[in-house]
Amino acid sequence: MERILVIGANGQIGSELVEALSAQQGPNSVFAADIGARSLFGHPNYETIDVLDQKRLERVVDNHSVTQVYQLAAMLSVTGEAAPLTAWTLNINGLLNILELARQRNQSGKPLRIFWPSSIAAFGPHTPAVDTPQLAVMDPTTIYGISKQAGERLSEYYFSKFGVDVRSIRYPGVISYKSPPGGGTTDYAIAIFHAAKRGERYACYLGPETTLPMIYMPDAIRASIELMEAPAERVRTRSAYNVAGLSFNPRELALAIKQRVPQFDISYQLDYRQQIADSWPRSLNDTHARADWGWSAKVGLSELVDDMLENVDVEVREHQAA
DSSP: OOOEEEETTTSHHHHHHHHHHHHHHOGGGEEEEESSSSOTTOOSSEEEOOTTOHHHHHHHHHHTTOOEEEEOOOOOHHHHHHSHHHHHIIIIIHHHHHHHHHHHHHHTTOOOEEEOOEEGGGOOTTSOSSSBOSSOOOOOOSHHHHHHHHHHHHHHHHHHHHOOEEEOEEEOEEEOSSSOOOSOGGGHHHHHHHHHHHTOOEEESSOTTOOEEEEEHHHHHHHHHHHHHSOGGGOOOSSOEEOOOEEEOHHHHHHHHHHHSTTOOEEEOOOTHHHHHHTSOSSBOOHHHHHHHOOOOOOOHHHHHHHHHHHOOHHHHHHHHO
16 A cells, blocks of 8 residues: 655645545545644644755654655745745755655665656746647746756656656646645636636736646646556656646636626736746647556636636635735
């Protein structure tokens, strides 16, 4: 039986990943961890961990006989630009601590399987923007993207040099109703639903035609778990896989919301995040993920909008974010 540790469990992806893994494996096989003193989402098996504390990390892995680690702790694109050195230290040294622990476990016959998320932020202005291929120019413009590109190289190195079973996805913008916007450039696609549910006009910081790759949380969680469950010989990419969900722009999303909420309105007040978005792909080619481990997205724009409008709970989620 797998024993799974999710680091960054209080975050947008981590909280829902813990829930999905607990339903699949049983709650006693899943251990949630984050830097905070408590689980924000009530998971019973919670550990306080700073992923930069190697000794603490080793103790938790040993105490719970962990066989898989999802290392999700990171600073995102917007928050990272405000504190680049902090973002680099967390994003890179946190990954290195996990990779080193897995290398040591390999030597002692107690292997760890590692999931670490990359991002479309690892691409840049010279990357082909439409149908971005798995292998392409990567010239990221943010410290977040630079750390993700470096992390991909580290992951591939630890696999080829030490046999560490590390797996990764280049997440597009992840949309969810269970967590508030968390400091990413694509988070307009969450905030817009909060405004619609409050009956407010939404001031979008990206231009109306800024098309970006997105993925709905159920697809993102499913992709992560399916990749971790794939036989090792099927995982042929050890940097990070492109995974496509859907692509849309603020104008298209606002129109879809307005069809359901006729009084909804949007304005555009572009800021520094526009420059970040302009350096990212508009759509992803994920044929490698499809061929290697059978990936296929299930949620389209219409289903996403319906589900978000039905489930966004503005009061509860804003209280959690405070």
